[in-house]
Amino acid sequence: MRLENEVKFDVIEASHMGMCFGVKAAIESAKQLASRRNVTILGELAHNARVRESLEKLGAKHGSLADDKATTNDVIITAHGTSDTMRTKWQNLGYRVTDTTCPLVHKTHAALSQLVASGYTPLVIGKADHVEARGLMGDFPTAQAVLTVHDVHELKLDTPSRGTRLKIGVVSQTTQQITHCEKIILAIKKKFPHTEVKFIDTVCRPTKQRQSAIEDLCTKAKLIIVVGGANSNNTAQLARKCEQLGCISYHVQSPQDLRPEWFAATRRVGLTAGTSTPDELITQVKKKLLEISRS
Numbered sequence: 001m002r003l004e005n006e007v008k009f010d011v012i013e014a015s016h017m018g019m020c021f022g023v024k025a026a027i028e029s030a031k032q033l034a035s036r037r038n039v040t041i042l043g044e045l046a047h048n049a050r051v052r053e054s055l056e057k058l059g060a061k062h063g064s065l066a067d068d069k070a071t072t073n074d075v076i077i078t079a080h081g082t083s084d085t086m087r088t089k090w091q092n093l094g095y096r097v098t099d100t101t102c103p104l105v106h107k108t109h110a111a112l113s114q115l116v117a118s119g120y121t122p123l124v125i126g127k128a129d130h131v132e133a134r135g136l137m138g139d140f141p142t143a144q145a146v147l148t149v150h151d152v153h154e155l156k157l158d159t160p161s162r163g164t165r166l167k168i169g170v171v172s173q174t175t176q177q178i179t180h181c182e183k184i185i186l187a188i189k190k191k192f193p194h195t196e197v198k199f200i201d202t203v204c205r206p207t208k209q210r211q212s213a214i215e216d217l218c219t220k221a222k223l224i225i226v227v228g229g230a231n232s233n234n235t236a237q238l239a240r241k242c243e244q245l246g247c248i249s250y251h252v253q254s255p256q257d258l259r260p261e262w263f264a265a266t267r268r269v270g271l272t273a274g275t276s277t278p279d280e281l282i283t284q285v286k287k288k289l290l291e292i293s294r295s
Contacts, residue, residue, distance in 0.1 A: 009263055011289050012220050014213040014272035019046075020206035022102030023276050026079035027051060029100045033074065034058040040070040042090070043078045043131055045100065046276035047232035049253060065131075070095060079276075080131040081105040083138025104174055105132060108202040112171045116140055120169025120198060121157055125176055125184050130233055132173050152187040167196045174204040175234035175275070177211055177241060206275050207234055211241055214272060218245040221270035223263065226251045227285050228274030235274030242270075254281070255288035263292060 023046045031054075033039050040061040045051060052062070063070045065077075065086050074096045077087060081101035090097050116122050121142060126133040128145035137143035146152050157166065168188060172181045178201065185199050217224060224242045226249055228235025235251060242249035247270070252258060263269060269289060273282045 009267050009269050009293050011286055011293070012217065012268055012270050013286070014210065014217045014270065016206070016209035016213040017272040018275070018277050018279055018282050019273075020102075020204070020275040022104060022204075022206075023079050026100035026102065027055075029098065030055055030060065030076055031058060033076065033098055034060040037074060038072040039074040039076055039098075040072045041076045041078065042067075042070075042082075043080070044231075045076065045078045046229075047235075047274075048229040048276045048278065048281075050278050050281055051276065065090075068093065074098065077101055078131065079105070080135065081109065082131075082135040085139050086135070102174070102204075104202075104204040104206075105135075108171050108174055109136060111200040111202055112136055112140070112143075112169070115169025115171070115198065115200065118167075118169070120167045123155075123168055123170045123188070124173065125170060125181050126173025127233065130173060132175075136171065136173070146184060146188075149183065149187045152184060152191050155188075155191060157192070165194075165196060166192065167198070168192065170197065170199045171202045173233070174202060175207050175237060176203055177237055178203045178208060207237075210234070210238060210272065210275065214238055214241045215245065217270040217272060218242060218247045221266075221268040222247050223266045223268075224249045224270040224272060225258070225285065225289065226272055226274070227253075227282055228277045229253060232274045232276050235277065238272055238274060252285065255284045258285070258288050258292065260292050260295065269293075 030045055040063045042063050042065045061071055077099040079100055079102045122140050124133050124136050124145045126145050127147055133145050189197050224247050226239045239249040239251045
């Protein structure tokens with residue numbers, strides 16, 4: 001018989017969760033470089049405080065892509081990537097540039113370049129102020145970002161010259177939900193009914209795997225703990241997906257964020273994590289969950 005104040009539950013892990021191969025490779029590359037010489041990371045290598053702390057312990061400095069100087073001769077482009085314009089700027093300033101851009105982000109850049117070269121007006125589904133989206137749009141002055149259907153309604157595009165048809169080419173920030181992208185594409189077609197719209201699906205496979213795993217996890221547990229940095233877009237997307245599926249979700253950055261009262265009325269707790277979340281942090285959160293369950 002369960003006592004009134006007893007907290008007892010099972011922890012069920014998502015089949016796909018945590019750090020993706022692109023982020024792991026970027027971190028390993030940065031750590032190797034930082035262990036050999038002084039280096040400045042131009043932004044957040046991955047959106048996770050633990051990752052930042054581990055690099056700072058090796059002596060890595062942090063700067064901004066928008067700066068014109070760094071305190072070290074070596075600089076690192078983060079896993080989120082940047083525009084060719086920005087990359088060339090740092091090279092021309094005389095810095096040694098190490099590029100840790102995720103290969104799947106590079107693929108998205110190539111897709112957008114292909115669309116522009118074929119005469120399409122470029123759109124990016126994503127957050128306009130996100131480093132990945134800024135990088136994608138950086139080489140194309142006419143590019144715009146749309147995140148919501150409202151953004152689409154407010155969209156204004158240049159009218160093509162007489163005798164030519166407006167063509168819209170769309171890619172996505174790699175960490176968006178593919179179902180959300182499909183909704184945005186339908187809104188674009190509705191907004192511009194006589195326009196050719198070409199969408200290249202650039203939502204990365206790790207993101208799709210984690211989104212799909214959430215759907216399965218939400219059939220097994222109605223309360224989900226999502227582990228990741230506060231400013232991690234893909235982690236926020238996972239938490240949002242849980243809520244869309246009718247689950248309660250808590251986005252936590254560390255074991256210290258967990259509150260025993262969250263679990264008073266549940267027997268199963270789901271656990272997932274964003275693609276920038278280190279494995280050891282997931283393990284620590286799971287350990288804390290089990291401690292709460294045994295308390």
